Amino acid sequence: MKIHFIGIGGIGASGLAGFCLSKGHEVSGSDLSDSQIIKALKKQGAKIFVGPHDSANLTNRVDLVVYTAAATPDNPELKKAKKLGIKCQSYAEALGDLTKRMFTIAVSGMHGKSTTTAMLALVLEKAGLDPTVIVGTRLREWGNRNFRVGKSKYLVIEADEYN
Structure with missing residues (x-):
């Protein structure tokens, strides 16, 4: 596509x-x-x-x-x-389409969304659950990227920027 x-x-x-x-x-x-x-x-x-x-x-x-x-x-x-x-x-609509295909964990709130999303994603990764992640910060653990492509059904997203 x-x-x-x-x-x-x-x-x-x-x-x-x-x-x-x-x-x-x-x-x-x-x-x-x-x-x-x-x-x-x-x-x-x-x-x-x-x-x-x-x-x-x-x-x-x-x-x-x-x-x-x-x-x-x-x-x-x-x-x-x-x-x-x-x-x-x-x-938001495009990300929403992705969430329909995966078991999604969305982190929302006023402060600390990026940190919490990243921490949760790293915990899931270390636990062997291999999540896909889209987060509002870049992580050195992922080559300074703000996303990670996993092979499991899990998707962790930072729930932000939605009008």
């Missing part, structure tokens, strides 16, 4: 994009500014456009567009995707 992320540099979207790349999907994306996260995704194989959002960043070969809460309805890439009839999902 070919997936384009609008706002791919965000901590949640970048984790989901990294997960998708690890699962063999072709990933492209755009973000207003460059970052270490974007550089890491590029190394993993993502094609990322940095700078103002532009409809030219999106081709009609894309199967799905995932956009963050920061993408406004007049975003040129989102408008083009809708005009072309490409399926569009918010980050």
Whole structure:
């Protein structure tokens, strides 16, 4: 599947994009500014456009567009995707689809979500439960990534960024 992320540099979207790349999907994306996260995704194989959002960043070969809460309805890439009839999902909707296929543990709250999610994921990993994880921080235990692809039915997510 070919997936384009609008706002791919965000901590949640970048984790989901990294997960998708690890699962063999072709990933492209755009973000207003460059970052270490974007550089890491590029190394993993993502094609990322940095700078103002532009409809030219999106081709009609894309199967799905995932956009963050920061993408406004007049975003040129989102408008083009809708005009072309490409399926569009918010980050929350795309992550929600993943939770339907796995036994999900979601960490929510006002403070400490990333730390708690990471600690829980590391405990499950050390216990041999091999979870998939999408978290709002990068962990050195996972090569400085904010996601981990496991082989079990377990998915641990940081429940944040949902409008």
